[in-house]
Amino acid sequence: MRVSPAVDGPYRVAILWGGLRGAVTLALALAVTESVSVPGEIKRVVGILATGFTLFTLIVQGATLRTVIGWLGLDRLSPMDQALSRQVVAVALQTVREDVARTSENYELSRDIVRSEAKRFGKRLDKAVKTAEESVDILERDRVTLGLVALAGHERDTILARMRERTISARMADQVLSDADRLIEGAQSQGRRGYQLAARRSVAYGRAFRAAVWLHSRLHLSGPLARMTADRFEFLLSQRLILRDLNVFIHGRIRRIHGRQVADVLHDLLSRRIEAVETALEGLRLQYPGYADQLERRFIRRTALRLEEREYTTMLEDGLIGSEVFTDLMKALGDRRAAAEQRPRLLIAPQRAELVGQFPLFADLDEAALKRLGGALRTRYANAGEVIIRKTSVVKSVFFIASGAVELQSAGQSWRLGGGEMFGQMAILMQKPRRAEARAIAPSTLLTLDEERFRQLLDGSEALRKAVRASAEKRGIDPGTLLSDDPEDV
Structure with a gap:
């Protein structure tokens, strides 16, 4: 390597x-x-x-x-850079002509002079456009590489601007900048493939995170996992904010230099990145439903403070307030900003004995039944991306999601489930095999129950029967094929 x-x-x-x-x-x-x-x-x-x-x-x-x-020949541009330079000149001159035309109109300059200068400038522009069109030195894949390098560079500039505005916290600064640098290096060295590898790495769960999951699940040390999960939440929210701004750069700048086809390729790559970030974020939302809301509230408060600071600075520059008033306002603003910078604490889910009692599905079970159920359930841990149920496998257990998020895929449809929900029951209760796949989209803690004990539990729990019916209706399955009103008929 x-x-x-x-x-x-x-x-x-x-x-x-x-x-x-x-x-x-x-x-x-x-x-x-x-x-x-x-x-x-x-x-x-x-x-x-x-x-x-x-x-x-x-x-x-x-x-x-x-x-x-x-x-x-190191003191001269490469053929590809020369061709790019000619095309950049043509695009720049087109923009300059539009701006000069607006300026001439705004200042009501003499029409004869404007017409004369426009004709002179037009000749130079026509020559530049013709030269750029005749250039065949840039291959399509090279244009994509140049576009990706420019896009990654603009992403880095956007991150720095967000840091100056304090939209992105200092805690996340190093990580998001490091990811942007890897995107630039990947695009420069391997083109599209290098860019995609770097993009996938930015949202993947690394070894450190897996080690934190192991410490939590095996040794009950939740501190590292709580900290790293909170960092991941904040990182994904920051990355989503940045990525949504990049489409404007592709359409406004890269498309004019490299053409529509390259811009479409970059739009597609960016869309995939946004989808990967949204999927990862959705997995965390399902795992910890209220925490993302707290972080978004914190983001809104910090944005409001930044805009408030800008207004005070503008008033000072316009002479509407004096330096003493400005200093006092900024001091009060600084106190509110320090409070807004405090990141909310993330509480990791409790252990199995406590989890069983918190499942809404088991709400109508008495204490003795809950105790027996806790002894029958088995714990399974799944990392993000791990396939829990394959389409070709025979399902013999029902899975209850204690924490994490799971995506189900069947017959071209997909569903995402979070904490407190179950899956696998359809394959057991339906009259015919159901080809479905279940994949973890976040590090997940699952409680499993074998088929025999699940049927026994179903007989004694009206809440569980209602949950099974609701799940079947959600997936377009007739609940009558699964359950009847009489538990003895199940």
């Missing part, structure tokens, strides 16, 4: 020729000549060789480096 992009041959030659190593040579030579254990004749030879080598690097290599760079 490369730790840096590959260096082209001409650049390697230039680096080798321009690597003036005289200072290093002299330092090593001095280490030899100052040693008492080295014979004097050897010291003299080393000193002469070091001096000669240093003079050669300074006089020969240093004086000819510019010539070598020119000979290698």
